[in-house]
Amino acid sequence: KFIGSEYEVTYTDRTEVDFESNGEWSSVERKYEAVPAAIVPVQIADYVKNTFAGQFIKKIDRDKYTWEVELSNGLEIKFDRKFQVIDIDD
Template sequence: MKKTIFTLTIAALAAMTSCNNGGSQAGGAQLTDSVQAQQAAPETGATTAAAAPAAAAPTVKPTDLPTPITDFLKQHFPQATVSFVETDNEFGGVEYDVTLSDGTEVDFDKAGQWENVDCHAKAVPAALVPQAIATYVKTN
């Protein structure tokens, strides 16, 4: 009985080891390159062509943004310029994810209204903070 268990254990270990050593090493190298590229630029979101996903979201030129979006950006972030725009085709329209030169990220819905503003370590413009939150922060 002990010999049977020992033999099955050795066979299982051999099978697992052979699974790790063979197969597609190119795919493993690609995964490693992708992970290294993401680790190299985690805050900027920049990736290399090898690390870019196969179905990457389409980008547009900053000059092709809808007027409500450009007006919003000029009003609330006058010192920053648009560095990168990524689009997401949703049912019934296009959503825009805009990255500014100062690192701020602003997400816009299909109607061109802002949904999310991420200023990272910088202050969010006061006009964008809901009054209830501003009051709470001021009193506490």
């Protein structure tokens, strides 16, 4: 579906991906599984693994200033461009 300058795609496995008009993804969400590891920066993956053992990233958003992930327990963590945690919201 086309939304202004973005595209939203829902795959058959119910993975939802939002794309910017330039083709870059801005958001990936899976309801019951982890997002693909290949799209998660290693610094974020390591932080989640070391701080929230047993949880997985079910949603990841990015823009030019921040990254935000939602974990399987509903916790949302925001990172700056240098992958430093700037906010945690439950």
